[in-house]
Amino acid sequence: MAELAKNFIGGEWVEARSGETFNSINPATEEVVAVVVRSGVEDVNAAVQAAKEAYKSWRLLPAPRRGEILYRVGQLLIERKEELARLMVQEMGKVIAEARGDVQEAIDMAFYMGGEGRRLLGYTAPVEMPNKFGMALRDSVGVVGLITPWNFPIAIPSWKSLPALIAGNTVIFKPASDTPKLGAEFVRVFQDAGLPPGVLNIILGPGGSVGNALATHPDVRVISFTGSTEVGYRMYAQAAQIGKKVSLELGGKNAIIVMDDANLDLAVEAILWSAFGTTGQRCTAASRVIVQKGIKPRLVDMLRERTQALKLGYGLEEDVQVGPVVSRSAREGIHKYVEIGKHEGATLLTGGAFADPLDGKGFFYQPTLFDHVTPTMRIAREEIFGPVLSIIEAASLDEAVEINNQVAYGLSSSIFTENVNAAFRAIRDLTTGIVYINHGTTGAEIQFPFGGTRGTGNGMREAGQTALDSFTEWKAVYVDFSGRLQRAQIDTETILKGQE
Ligand code: UN1
Numbered sequence: 001m002a003e004l005a006k007n008f009i010g011g012e013w014v015e016a017r018s019g020e021t022f023n024s025i026n027p028a029t030e031e032v033v034a035v036v037v038r039s040g041v042e043d044v045n046a047a048v049q050a051a052k053e054a055y056k057s058w059r060l061l062p063a064p065r066r067g068e069i070l071y072r073v074g075q076l077l078i079e080r081k082e083e084l085a086r087l088m089v090q091e092m093g094k095v096i097a098e099a100r101g102d103v104q105e106a107i108d109m110a111f112y113m114g115g116e117g118r119r120l121l122g123y124t125a126p127v128e129m130p131n132k133f134g135m136a137l138r139d140s141v142g143v144v145g146l147i148t149p150w151n152f153p154i155a156i157p158s159w160k161s162l163p164a165l166i167a168g169n170t171v172i173f174k175p176a177s178d179t180p181k182l183g184a185e186f187v188r189v190f191q192d193a194g195l196p197p198g199v200l201n202i203i204l205g206p207g208g209s210v211g212n213a214l215a216t217h218p219d220v221r222v223i224s225f226t227g228s229t230e231v232g233y234r235m236y237a238q239a240a241q242i243g244k245k246v247s248l249e250l251g252g253k254n255a256i257i258v259m260d261d262a263n264l265d266l267a268v269e270a271i272l273w274s275a276f277g278t279t280g281q282r283c284t285a286a287s288r289v290i291v292q293k294g295i296k297p298r299l300v301d302m303l304r305e306r307t308q309a310l311k312l313g314y315g316l317e318e319d320v321q322v323g324p325v326v327s328r329s330a331r332e333g334i335h336k337y338v339e340i341g342k343h344e345g346a347t348l349l350t351g352g353a354f355a356d357p358l359d360g361k362g363f364f365y366q367p368t369l370f371d372h373v374t375p376t377m378r379i380a381r382e383e384i385f386g387p388v389l390s391i392i393e394a395a396s397l398d399e400a401v402e403i404n405n406q407v408a409y410g411l412s413s414s415i416f417t418e419n420v421n422a423a424f425r426a427i428r429d430l431t432t433g434i435v436y437i438n439h440g441t442t443g444a445e446i447q448f449p450f451g452g453t454r455g456t457g458n459g460m461r462e463a464g465q466t467a468l469d470s471f472t473e474w475k476a477v478y479v480d481f482s483g484r485l486q487r488a489q490i491d492t493e494t495i496l497k498g499q500e
Helices: 041-058 063-079 081-092 096-116 155-166 180-192 207-216 229-241 264-280 293-308 328-344 397-405 420-429 467-471 492-498
Strands: 007-009 012-014 021-025 032-037 132-140 143-147 170-174 200-202 220-226 245-249 254-258 286-292 347-350 368-371 388-394 412-416 434-437 472-480
Touching: 007 041, 007 180, 032 081, 032 180, 041 143, 041 170, 041 200, 041 207, 063 081, 063 096, 063 155, 063 180, 081 096, 081 180, 096 155, 143 155, 143 207, 155 170, 155 180, 155 220, 155 467, 170 207, 180 200, 207 220, 207 229, 220 229, 220 467, 229 245, 254 264, 254 397, 264 286, 264 293, 264 388, 264 412, 286 293, 286 397, 293 347, 293 368, 293 388, 328 347, 328 388, 388 397, 397 420, 412 420, 420 434, 467 472
Parallel strands: 143 170, 143 220, 170 200, 220 245, 254 286, 254 412, 286 388, 368 388, 412 434
Antiparallel strands: 007 012, 007 200, 021 032, 132 472, 347 368
């Protein structure tokens, strides 16, 4: 019997009030990875209470001291990297090398945000009155709610929790119901690093009840959500009713543009990695290749051959390149899109069916390529979140950029060209939050803003300094040491005269 994954509230591991549980399943072997408590509104309320209580002292702990705890988190993540990576392969299916990278992203974030403990920079500016001083400070917000997806089960929780904590907030964390055990193990790292009770709490259970309870709770001042556009925008609308701040990281329909003058071998490597890495289940995954006419026949041949050669299997084996998709229902959703693509008249070059590398076990899908896709087809516009790549032809750079920009999402884009002028025009004209030159659409580093335009979000960014914007309020402070009433905008002239 697998171990019970529990909630962590006020520094204690506890069962859900309902007494009910659900199973977390290994998508490759279909074995039970963990039995998990099924929480509801009452559990969320208890966690909010604990977080409110803990906030009173956590916000007053000097930020450099908070930073020291984050450094210990980083150190423990280094020590547990392999163990967490192996659990990740088991709980959500990505291959071991990528799972290690996922944990590494959290390590990077722990040290980066630990350093913020000695920065959290505000600013001063001159003021218009004599004997007066002005400054702007970043202030904590209070209790924040973090709702995270299963595709980066350690990295994305780290993007949200570490900036929230360094800024002095306390946290309720709700991981995806496909990766609850990883969520709990992530929180255990903070417990072992000496984070005080109640500062970080985890509630395990379905998004419908737990996520909704967090999003509508009046004492949860911020929601940071990564997931589907549909759920994110619903939450955003609900939160607006009660003036809650929401930070959204939603879908993508990312493209790689390949110009006639591209380094073709490099472009092919990058396309395979961006399209089929994490079995296509990244927000940043490339699901479109927009290729200039001249180079297209060679690119298509090379892509077909290399896609067919990808090794599928259980991600714990080091030479496996593509793992399963996360669940049975996810696989069905992907297959529906393949049927839609065929129906729309796209040419299926390879793939397009369930795969079975483990003889009857697991939710595998063949890496799939479609040619002759037009920009208006649904497979060219909608997020599929699986190993399905559409090839679209363009006559020129301008046309390629236009096709890239016309989708409802705007996360990541990329161009392969050896022409520096074309590269800089692309940087200027691609309307995504992330742009890559001669690199695929994945591989963001934690010190830069991560996020996108249009349906990908609501203008907020994760990672980098911008991560702090989600979890802080600006406080403008004026100190008047003149000893008299000085009216801003009004007494300026009198003061000038007085000094003549
Ligand atoms: C995601 O796809 O949800 O840039 C996150 C990347 C990773 C993070 C992806 N560093 O692909």
